[in-house]
Amino acid sequence: MEQFKLFDDREHLLLPEHLMEYVPGFFTKMESERYLKTFLETVSWQQTKITIYDKEMLTPRLCAWFGDRPIRQDDMRPPIPWTEELLEIKSKVENHTGIRFNGVLLNYYRDGNDSVAWHSDKDTIVGLKTEIASVSFGQPRNFDFRNKENHKQQYSLELGNGSLLLMKGDLQKYWEHRIAKSSKTMKARINLTFRKVA
Numbered sequence: 277m278e279q280f281k282l283f284d285d286r287e288h289l290l291l292p293e294h295l296m297e298y299v300p301g302f303f304t305k306m307e308s309e310r311y312l313k314t315f316l317e318t319v320s321w322q323q324t325k326i327t328i329y330d331k332e333m334l335t336p337r338l339c340a341w342f343g344d345r346p347i348r349q350d351d352m353r354p355p356i357p358w359t360e361e362l363l364e365i366k367s368k369v370e371n372h373t374g375i376r377f378n379g380v381l382l383n384y385y386r387d388g389n390d391s392v393a394w395h396s397d398k399d400t401i402v403g404l405k406t407e408i409a410s411v412s413f414g415q416p417r418n419f420d421f422r423n424k425e426n427h428k429q430q431y432s433l434e435l436g437n438g439s440l441l442l443m444k445g446d447l448q449k450y451w452e453h454r455i456a457k458s459s460k461t462m463k464a465r466i467n468l469t470f471r472k473v474a
């Protein structure tokens with residue numbers, strides 16, 4: 277099991293550099309407001325059905341998949357073609373990370389009731405480590421992550437407006453993450469996860 281120090285001497289959260297890189301204000305406030313507004317107004321958001329313990333439910337958030345090809349083998353719906361804004365963001369993210377992506381999943385959390393449950397992501401080309409670049413606009417929300425084998429090892433990072441979080445290395449293998457519901461009043465947040473799909 278990998279170990280790392282998560283807090284410095286002043287109890288500030290230290291991110292393990294080989295697993296995560298966080299860049300607050302990767303986009304300016306003005307850019308972020310413009311992107312949030314554009315996506316809220318123009319994306320054809322979908323709420324997909326998920327089956328949990330034989331019960332059909334709707335995901336507690338809205339989604340849209342853009343890119344060059346379908347998101348997964350078991351979900352062959354055609355992707356929505358790239359938009360001008362998404363290509364702008366993609367190119368800035370690719371320049372910063374040096375990674376090329378071929379799809380982006382947009383998640384729209386309408387308020388504090390919207391969420392994503394504990395999971396890890398695995399949709400990369402087999403044999404490569406999953407690298408996902410996550411861009412957030414709007415309401416800051418806590419991104420919780422916990423060790424798969426020891427749930428007590430749990431940390432939280434607030435993903436701010438206009439921020440970039442790069443998830444890499446063995447993060448998806450040993451850790452899972454979520455955006456929990458919140459009882460506080462929360463405004464809209466849109467998150468973009470850039471991915472490499474086969």
Ligand SMILES: O=C(O)CCC(=O)C(=O)O
Pocket residue numbers: 381383392397410419435453454455467469
């Ligand atoms: O909204 C987020 O920050 C995380 C979204 C996520 O985990 C995912 O799309 O797989």
Ligand SMILES: [Fe+2]
Pocket residue numbers: 395396397453
């Ligand atoms: Fe995820």
